[in-house]
Amino acid sequence: MPLPAAKPPDGPTLFKQQCATCHTTNTTDPVRQGPSLYRVLGRHAGRADGFKYSAGFANADFVWDEARLDAWLTNPQAMIPGAVMAYRQAKPETRAMIIAYLKELN
Numbered sequence: 001m002p003l004p005a006a007k008p009p010d011g012p013t014l015f016k017q018q019c020a021t022c023h024t025t026n027t028t029d030p031v032r033q034g035p036s037l038y039r040v041l042g043r044h045a046g047r048a049d050g051f052k053y054s055a056g057f058a059n060a061d062f063v064w065d066e067a068r069l070d071a072w073l074t075n076p077q078a079m080i081p082g083a084v085m086a087y088r089q090a091k092p093e094t095r096a097m098i099i100a101y102l103k104e105l106n
Contacts, residue, residue: 025102036048045062
């Protein structure tokens with residue numbers, strides 16, 4: 001009997017596997033190593049209540065949108081020198097699914 005085909009991961013699953021160690025998606029959980037990503041699209045970079053950002057964010061003068069999140073997930077330190085985030089995602093399709101999930105939270 002053949003095994004069923006593996007279901008490709010969706011945005012919430014990818015977020016849980018790759019992002020949830022450091023980030024929450026609500027405002028009720030305690031702050032983790034990174035800020036809550038609830039309603040991150042449209043938020044000014046480096047400004048989330050209750051989170052102390054790294055020095056690199058002091059000069060971040062933009063609002064998070066899909067293109068900026070994509071660049072950030074590709075290479076955080078290239079986008080904001082001095083930022084403290086070790087995660088990088090080379091696969092555009094994985095970034096797109098995570099960003100689509102974050103968009104749902106707005």
